Amino acid sequence: MKATVKLYKTDGQGEYGFPVKLIISHNRKTRRKTIGYSFEEDWDLTSNLPLPSHDDFEDLYTTILDIRKKAVLSDFRKLDDFPAAFDFFSDKKPTVSLNFYSWMDKRIKLMESQNRNGNASIYRDAKKAFETFSPQLNFKDITPQFIERFKNYQKELGNKNTSIRVYIATIRANYNAAVKAGVIEDKKPFIGALDGVKIKKRRAKNRYLSEETLREFENLSLEHPSYQRAIDFCLLQFYFCGADLIDIYYLKKNDLSNNRVFLTRRKLGDRQYEFDILLTEKAQHIIDKYKCDNPKKEYLFSWPKAWTSYKTFRDNHNRNLKILQKRLAIELLPKNDNLTSKVMRHTFATMGKFARIEEDLLRELMGHERNDIDTVYKDKYPEAERDAAQLKIIGQ
Known part of the structure; x- marks a missing residue:
């Protein structure tokens, strides 16, 4: 049983870069599992490690070194099936210390490349509102308590519920994108996030000229x-x-x-x-x-x-x-x-x-x-x- 980690470029680059995969080989068979994502400019292809410019450098770098240490242990090498082999590395916590604002910047850049400038503008406004409240923010800091404090802060500023809901919905969309990409584990911090900021629902205004x-x-x-x-x-x-x-x-x-x-x-x-x-x-x-x-x-x-x-x-x-x-x-x-x-x-x-x-x-x-x-x-x-x-x- 052998294991290594590589930037896997065979499947092409996706929205969040190329997948970083744990690759396990045994008896001429190979299985792969994605443990993160990286753009090529944030990756050292020689050492197969993330560069300091990577948004999740600290956790991903540590994760890969930990995998390499375990891969040489006799307990791993004598395993005989793939599920057990992957389980051998599964005690590492998800990479949740990724800087949230850096993640948003990449999402904004992506939208601009797709000519979705209106959405990009909404994302910028939400990012600015959260940065004013919390200049530093990692994914692991986004909790129900954090969202509640943000809502109260926005109300103290006198902002309307409509604006607060847009801010929270935008942050939630970015968080969910990271979950979907496999970058973080979903801790479900947005349950009840919109409680207390209700707005009156209206039918769409389909006004027209005669x-x-x-x-x-x-x-x-x-x-x-x-x-x-x-x-x-x-x-x-x-x-x-x-x-x-x-x-x-x-x-x-x-x-x-x-x-x-x-x-x-x-x-x-x-x-x-x-x-x-x-x-x-x-x-x-x-x-x-x-x-x-x-x-x-x-x-x-x-x-x-x-x-x-x-x-x-x-x-x-x-x-x-x-x-x-x-x-x-x-x-x-x-x-x-x-x-x-x-x-x-x-x-x-x-x-x-x-x-x-x-x-x-x-x-x-x-x-x-x-x-x-x-x-x-x-x-x-x-x-x-x-x-x-x-x-x-x-x-x-």
């Missing part, structure tokens, strides 16, 4: 360029089957081809997929007003593409809509509310229902996440049928 208001938008000609752009991009969202503003902002020139628009919902992160809709005359008219004519630029619109630049654009867009809503007496249905970019997605969906468009067809037009893997490879509805539904909804 067809009459949409036609008024199409006929508006405003002197202020920013106000006109706000209206134009509301309409463009509607013409693009309720596309999110961020997906329009980041459109590339090659996303428009053969009279079609190829969209990818950034909101879905690593679950996103490409779908196409008809490039209508109404949409093309708006695009022509704002498109970048420089042939060397890859993006359809010339605004800066950093995440902070998009946030500024979105905030200004929604602020302009708020001003226009008041000046033009724009009302939402069925109950009036604030006009924002989100309203246009609800508007397209509602107009589709009013037009008696089949629900699955409407979902396909709007690029909803697909639950059936089979539909990733083929469209359920023919292009002509999808285009006809789109034109019926937008009124062209």
Whole structure:
């Protein structure tokens, strides 16, 4: 019976790096067990040990040395079956001293690489809130008592239950990701974590614009360029089957081809997929007003593409809509509310229902996440049928 520990690169790199595996060999047979994870830059391939830059250096380094010491003992070498061999090393405690904030930083970096900048921003806010309360935090420090103290601290600051719940839910998501990765043992510190921070549950606000208001938008000609752009991009969202503003902002020139628009919902992160809709005359008219004519630029619109630049654009867009809503007496249905970019997605969906468009067809037009893997490879509805539904909804 022989045992060793290696950074196991055969299966490829995952979300948390390559697996670090305990490899046991006996009678020309081999069994493996993951004991941790590491990125290659945090690993010494010569000594097969983590480098000091590894987030879990102390515990993982100690664990591997302990395995090596036991692997040379006669009690281990004379074992004759794999379960007993793995049990021989199982008295080592899970690696729970991993720095929690370092873990979150890697998760944030991952989300940014997947264009999930909204989620990354939420993670940063939660991390900042916890760092203010506890500048140093390891996984083993996250206990029910710690969460309770954090809740009381947030209440003393006067923060609303909604914000506190988001912070705790975000930390819980990061903790659960580490459990799923096999990095830590689940001590279940979040049982009852949201007790005392209840919020009033409300039905989703599916506010929308009437067809009459949409036609008024199409006929508006405003002197202020920013106000006109706000209206134009509301309409463009509607013409693009309720596309999110961020997906329009980041459109590339090659996303428009053969009279079609190829969209990818950034909101879905690593679950996103490409779908196409008809490039209508109404949409093309708006695009022509704002498109970048420089042939060397890859993006359809010339605004800066950093995440902070998009946030500024979105905030200004929604602020302009708020001003226009008041000046033009724009009302939402069925109950009036604030006009924002989100309203246009609800508007397209509602107009589709009013037009008696089949629900699955409407979902396909709007690029909803697909639950059936089979539909990733083929469209359920023919292009002509999808285009006809789109034109019926937008009124062209």
